[in-house]
Amino acid sequence: MSELQSESVTTRREAPETRETREETVAALSGDVLDAAVIPAIRRRGLGIGFWLAVGWLAVLVGLAVLAPVLPFVQDPATLDPFALREGPTADHWLGADDGGRDVFARIIYGGRVSLFIGVASVTIGMTIGGFLGLTAGYFRGRYERVVMSAMDTLLAFPALVLALALVTFLSDPGEQGGSITTVTLALGILAIPALARITRASTLTFAEREFVTAARSLGASHRRILTREILPNVVPPMLSFSLLAVAVVIVAEGALSFLGLSVQAPQPTWGNLIAQGRPVLREAPHIALMPCAVMFVTLLSLNFAGDTLRRRFDVREGLL
Amino acid sequence: MRRYLLQRLAQLVAVLLVVSFLTFLLTNLLPGGPENAILGPNATPEAVAELRAELRLDDPLPVRYVRWLGDVVQGDFGESYTQRVPISELLADRLPRSLELMVVAQFLALAVAIPLGIASAYRAGGWLDRWANMTAFGLLALPNFILAVLLVFFLSLGGVVVFGRQVGVDFFPATGLVPWSVDAVAHVKSLFLPALALAAGQIAVYMRLLRTDMVATLQEDYIGTARAKGIPTRRILFRHALKPSSFSLLTVAGINVGALIGGAVIIESIFVFGGIGDLIVRSIYTRDYLTIQAGVLVVAAGFVIVNFLVDLLYSVLDPRIRHVRAAV
Numbered sequence: 315m316s317e318l319q320s321e322s323v324t325t326r327r328e329a330p331e332t333r334e335t336r337e338e339t340v341a342a343l344s345g346d347v348l349d350a351a352v353i354p355a356i357r358r359r360g361l362g363i364g365f366w367l368a369v370g371w372l373a374v375l376v377g378l379a380v381l382a383p384v385l386p387f388v389q390d391p392a393t394l395d396p397f398a399l400r401e402g403p404t405a406d407h408w409l410g411a412d413d414g415g416r417d418v419f420a421r422i423i424y425g426g427r428v429s430l431f432i433g434v435a436s437v438t439i440g441m442t443i444g445g446f447l448g449l450t451a452g453y454f455r456g457r458y459e460r461v462v463m464s465a466m467d468t469l470l471a472f473p474a475l476v477l478a479l480a481l482v483t484f485l486s487d488p489g490e491q492g493g494s495i496t497t498v499t500l501a502l503g504i505l506a507i508p509a510l511a512r513i514t515r516a517s518t519l520t521f522a523e524r525e526f527v528t529a530a531r532s533l534g535a536s537h538r539r540i541l542t543r544e545i546l547p548n549v550v551p552p553m554l555s556f557s558l559l560a561v562a563v564v565i566v567a568e569g570a571l572s573f574l575g576l577s578v579q580a581p582q583p584t585w586g587n588l589i590a591q592g593r594p595v596l597r598e599a600p601h602i603a604l605m606p607c608a609v610m611f612v613t614l615l616s617l618n619f620a621g622d623t624l625r626r627r628f629d630v631r632e633g634l635l
Numbered sequence: 636m637r638r639y640l641l642q643r644l645a646q647l648v649a650v651l652l653v654v655s656f657l658t659f660l661l662t663n664l665l666p667g668g669p670e671n672a673i674l675g676p677n678a679t680p681e682a683v684a685e686l687r688a689e690l691r692l693d694d695p696l697p698v699r700y701v702r703w704l705g706d707v708v709q710g711d712f713g714e715s716y717t718q719r720v721p722i723s724e725l726l727a728d729r730l731p732r733s734l735e736l737m738v739v740a741q742f743l744a745l746a747v748a749i750p751l752g753i754a755s756a757y758r759a760g761g762w763l764d765r766w767a768n769m770t771a772f773g774l775l776a777l778p779n780f781i782l783a784v785l786l787v788f789f790l791s792l793g794g795v796v797v798f799g800r801q802v803g804v805d806f807f808p809a810t811g812l813v814p815w816s817v818d819a820v821a822h823v824k825s826l827f828l829p830a831l832a833l834a835a836g837q838i839a840v841y842m843r844l845l846r847t848d849m850v851a852t853l854q855e856d857y858i859g860t861a862r863a864k865g866i867p868t869r870r871i872l873f874r875h876a877l878k879p880s881s882f883s884l885l886t887v888a889g890i891n892v893g894a895l896i897g898g899a900v901i902i903e904s905i906f907v908f909g910g911i912g913d914l915i916v917r918s919i920y921t922r923d924y925l926t927i928q929a930g931v932l933v934v935a936a937g938f939v940i941v942n943f944l945v946d947l948l949y950s951v952l953d954p955r956i957r958h959v960r961a962a963v
Contacts, residue, residue, distance in 0.1 A: 467650075468650055472931075472935050472938070473934055476915065477931075479900070479915065479919060480658075483919050562776070566778045569778055569780065570778065570901050573780050574904060574916055575920075576919060593784060596788050597792045600788060603784055603788075604784075607785065610778070611777055615772075617776075618775065618776045
């Protein structure tokens with residue numbers, strides 16, 4: 315993915331020799347090669363206003379979602395207001411009301427609770443298992459790496475949404491329609507494992523042969539110590555920036571599932587099922603579907619933007635993937 | 636080359652076997668087994684016993700897998716529980732629609748992305764480049780089901796009235812696919828929105844990919860030579876620079892053909908398109924497990940085979956990567 319986004323020509327051309335560190339790249343570029351396009355990519359920049367706007371939006375959203383039950387201005391998402399059926403935005407209902415007169419703003423916030431929880435929890439599952447597999451595969455190499463990575467490749471061989479559909483259907487009890495928060499989280503967490511394992515492995519590879527690891531080894535440090543004390547601290551920061559991007563992917567997947575009515579079920583609002591619910595009345599009351607669309611889009615944009623900025627800063631080379 | 640080919644072919648067969656086994660397991664590891672899924676939890680013991688005998692469920696799992704696989708290889712996917720027709724007929728009816736959608740979406744994406752990618756590489760950093768880059772970033776963050784809702788709202792339901800002016804049209808049908816044989820124009824119109832919804836994300840990816848490679852190519856010495864010879868810019872861009880810049884574009888485009896098979900699921904179901912994706916979703920609603928199993932198998936196998944072909948094609952085009960994995 316980053317390959318598509320890499321800013322400078324030179325970084326890209328150098329991608330095959332990925333063992334290079336940032337310092338080595340700088341050193342390798344003598345004055346005349348160092349053209350204007352390369353400098354900004356290498357020099358550490360500030361994070362920029364866009365990044366802080368994105369983080370701000372996410373912080374507000376998470377705050378609202380977590381505190382929703384105690385905030386006075388977030389109404390109850392299930393209360394029916396017979397005087398506000400399909401009403402557009404008003405002072406009483408900031409983003410309007412839906413078919414049953416329920417407050418759209420409140421439903422979006424409560425939907426966000428589900429979507430954000432599933433996003434974060436699935437990525438945590440994927441990151442824990444995938445991260446462990448990737449870390450050990452990148453460190454121990456050999457046959458273990460081959461087995462782990464071909465298992466990951468096989469999982470990646472399934473089209474993601476189809477696998478998600480199948481997993482949710484088969485993880486749920488036969489009687490229940492769609493999934494519960496647990497089954498959806500689990501299914502999407504399993505889906506996240508292979509991609510995160512590959513990225514962690516790539517990141518581990520760049521550190522596994524560095525001098526400080528060799529030094530630790532020659533001092534007689536155990537594998538466990540090298541992994542946890544030397545490599546892990548270096549691998550974690552870039553992985554965290556990736557996890558923001560991964561949360562966005564999971565939120566989209568959950569949205570798609572619940573849009574199809576196969577995730578958490580209807581009385582419980584999620585962004586996907588709010589959009590699906592507004593779709594039949596799109597012509598008469600467009601705000602019911604379009605408001606959650608807008609909130610979801612801005613959230614995804616923020617996650618992508620913040621994740622991308624951080625990732626570029628930690629400069630994970632995906633040439634190794 | 637021959638050895639490489641055989642090796643890759645063996646790999647393909649292995650992956651296909653694993654994929655088919657996983658698909659098979661999905662149905663057979665269901666809580667309560669397939670009989671519960673078919674008859675529901677309230678079935679009488681006699682009915683369950685009868686069904687188990689009919690489906691030969693008392694054989695060991697590997698035996699059943701081999702039998703199922705043997706049938707599938709011969710094109711027999713069994714019978715749909717709910718529609719009481721052979722699943723192979725359902726698939727044969729729907730596969731062409733899905734394939735058409737995929738191909739049209741892919742062409743649409745390339746037709747928009749290539750000129751845009753070239754133009755933004757030619758004036759890298761210029762207004763078009765920045766504008767295209769921002770739009771691409773937005774498109775990448777826009778889930779295709781939201782895009783589909785927006786497209787339907789603005790292009791088939793007439794959109795909204797802002798200050799007395801209508802923003803939007805009602806030109807395209809919101810759902811369904813009119814068969815080519817019935818009305819060619821209506822066919823194209825009913826295909827356009829789903830194809831666009833699918834293509835949008837690809838446009839962003841392709842454009843950025845081509846732009847990055849193109850910027851690199853345009854700094855090569857031979858481009859300077861061509862320029863010095865007085866060759867028109869347009870010819871340099873399209874004839875001299877496009878071909879060497881399009882390797883990664885082609886690979887990713889190829890791989891996305893596979894991804895589109897699966898990604899079309901939600902779009903097909905929004906537009907009631909009547910393709911494979913639509914079939915899978917509807918079978919999930921009706922708990923028609925054999926049909927889900929068949930649909931997932933077809934989609935996953937298509938995905939794996941397309942990836943294999945693209946990998947192969949790529950290594951033919953660019954011998955350097957014959958022994959190194961393509962990084963995508």
